[in-house]
Amino acid sequence: KQEVTQIPAALSVPEGENLVLNCSFTDSAxxxxxxxxxxxxxxxxxxxxxxxxxxxxxxxxxxxxxDKSSGRSxxxxxxxxxxxxxxxxxxxxxxxxxxxxxxxxxxxxVLP
Amino acid sequence: GAGVxxxxxxxVTEKGKDVELRCDPISGHTALxxxxxxxxxxxxxxxxxxxNSAPDKSGLPSDxxxxxxxxxxxxxxxxxxxxxxxSAVYLCASTRxxxxxxxxxxxxxxxVV
Numbered sequence: 379k380q381e382v383t384q385i386p387a388a389l390s391v392p393e394g395e396n397l398v399l400n401c402s403f404t405d406s407a408x409x410x411x412x413x414x415x416x417x418x419x420x421x422x423x424x425x426x427x428x429x430x431x432x433x434x435x436x437x438x439x440x441x442x443x444x445d446k447s448s449g450r451s452x453x454x455x456x457x458x459x460x461x462x463x464x465x466x467x468x469x470x471x472x473x474x475x476x477x478x479x480x481x482x483x484x485x486x487x488v489l490p
Numbered sequence: 491g492a493g494v495x496x497x498x499x500x501x502v503t504e505k506g507k508d509v510e511l512r513c514d515p516i517s518g519h520t521a522l523x524x525x526x527x528x529x530x531x532x533x534x535x536x537x538x539x540x541x542n543s544a545p546d547k548s549g550l551p552s553d554x555x556x557x558x559x560x561x562x563x564x565x566x567x568x569x570x571x572x573x574x575x576x577s578a579v580y581l582c583a584s585t586r587x588x589x590x591x592x593x594x595x596x597x598x599x600x601x602v603v
Contacts, residue, residue, distance in 0.1 A: 421596035424593060475523075476538075
């Protein structure tokens with residue numbers, strides 16, 4: 379059974395700092411890995427999708443890497459802004475239904 | 491539509507009542523999923539629809555929960571005889587296929603009083 383872990387559970391940084399969020403998964407036979415953002419009381423917004431054959435994906439100030447063999451992904455946020463404050467979730471499809479298995483998330487606070 | 495649409499956005503119901511939650515996926519997305527996110531908990535898979543195939547109901551927590559998908563598009567999640575522990579945010583997601591990633595709706599916040 380796939381298990382996904384995210385560390386740290388919470389992170390508080392001053393505005394402008396670069397930061398890294400970590401995600402690990404137990405079964406390396408994944409199709410892809412997706413990073414989401416969730417604002418309080420809202421749904422999930424997709425940030426980046428990395429296919430199993432890819433090493434990284436970039437979107438603006440966000441860069442996600444994938445090391446399938448070691449079961450790890452990182453989300454790098456450059457020059458953080460208060461608007462980046464949210465919970466960040468990583469997820470991988472697993473099971474016969476390809477349902478997403480989620481980590482418990484990292485709650486990020488960027489202080490002005 | 492442009493995104494996954496869920497309604498209502500908020501629902502308050504009395505314990506013991508039945509509720510229906512609606513999800514309208516992105517046009518052309520054949521796969522549709524329901525998840526539940528309880529306060530302070532992670533996202534829990536409930537049910538999966540793929541085209542005209544029989545749904546995968548393996549995540550439904552009890553027989554009070556059921557879902558259907560009409561015409562391969564709109565889906566309705568029904569909770570009968572609601573209990574306080576059913577209070578959660580119910581999220582719907584759709585995808586064309588797994589390689590394309592998943593798009594989520596904004597969710598329905600259900601409160602059972």
